[in-house]
Amino acid sequence: MEQLLTPDFWLNATVSLIRAVIILCGGYLLLRITNMLVDQFFVPRPGATMYIDEKRARTLSSLLRSVVRYIIYFIVGMMVLREFKVDTTSVLAGASIIGLAVGFGAQSLVKDFMTGFFIILEDQYGVGDYVVLGDMAGTVEEMGFRVTKLRDGNGILHIIPNGSVLRVSNHTRGQMLATVNVPVSYEADLDQVFALLEEVCTTIGDTVPEVLDGPRVVGVVDFKPGEVVIRITAKSMPLQQTKVETALRRLVREKFAAARIPPPQLKISV
Numbered sequence: 198m199e200q201l202l203t204p205d206f207w208l209n210a211t212v213s214l215i216r217a218v219i220i221l222c223g224g225y226l227l228l229r230i231t232n233m234l235v236d237q238f239f240v241p242r243p244g245a246t247m248y249i250d251e252k253r254a255r256t257l258s259s260l261l262r263s264v265v266r267y268i269i270y271f272i273v274g275m276m277v278l279r280e281f282k283v284d285t286t287s288v289l290a291g292a293s294i295i296g297l298a299v300g301f302g303a304q305s306l307v308k309d310f311m312t313g314f315f316i317i318l319e320d321q322y323g324v325g326d327y328v329v330l331g332d333m334a335g336t337v338e339e340m341g342f343r344v345t346k347l348r349d350g351n352g353i354l355h356i357i358p359n360g361s362v363l364r365v366s367n368h369t370r371g372q373m374l375a376t377v378n379v380p381v382s383y384e385a386d387l388d389q390v391f392a393l394l395e396e397v398c399t400t401i402g403d404t405v406p407e408v409l410d411g412p413r414v415v416g417v418v419d420f421k422p423g424e425v426v427i428r429i430t431a432k433s434m435p436l437q438q439t440k441v442e443t444a445l446r447r448l449v450r451e452k453f454a455a456a457r458i459p460p461p462q463l464k465i466s467v
Contacts, residue, residue: 224270325369331364344356375433378427379426381424382461394427411432
């Protein structure tokens with residue numbers, strides 16, 4: 198108790214506290230600088246020979262910032278403990294023993310990290326992609342080595358452990374197929390119907406920028422009571438197939454109405 202009242206003790210304590218504050222401030226500045234450097238590294242520059250698409254760049258930069266943050270936290274924590282004469286060797290030894298004990302009961306956590314690593318390595322999906330993970334569908338808002346944060350169409354944020362991701366359906370990669378089935382009455386002139394549908398395909402292909410290929414009339418794909426089903430398909434930009442299908446249906450309706458194509462009628466026998 199008498200040692201706490203000596204000037205040397207308070208002097209040393211004050212110096213240690215000041216140095217700890219300096220270490221914390223330095224760690225904060227280092228974290229800000231590294232985050233800035235990470236963001237600059239993944240921003241595409243004119244004339245660069247290596248280019249990473251925006252979504253993958255956002256995903257990798259987010260992961261790298263997370264890794265760097267934990268490393269800086271660990272180093273700063275160890276330095277602060279040393280300033281206050283705490284034996285960091287015993288702390289690390291105790292942490293390793295606790296980690297070993299916890300590891301036996303944390304197999305699912307290890308599975309999450311391993312699965313997350315391969316998801317990122319294989320570029321299965323990235324931040325901003327619209328994906329279906331099992332029975333969950335939505336836009337990837339954030340992803341890490343352990344969990345993926347998915348926001349669905351209702352605005353609900355789902356946090357999914359990567360170890361539970363068994364199947365990935367990515368709706369954002371590559372071209373999408375827009376499909377429209379047009380029901381036509383058996384009494385309609387099919388030659389006239391096909392001619393009108395070809396006009397529709399030409400108009401949509403020229404006026405809708407989301408169309409990448411087509412549209413084209415596939416032909417008659419089904420016979421149903423009271424109607425013949427004719428299919429139109431088109432390749433569209435990712436997540437834009439609904440817009441293309443809506444435009445096709447609207448123009449088909451206008452063309453059929455102007456040409457007085459009889460609508461299909463379902464005959465109900467009594």
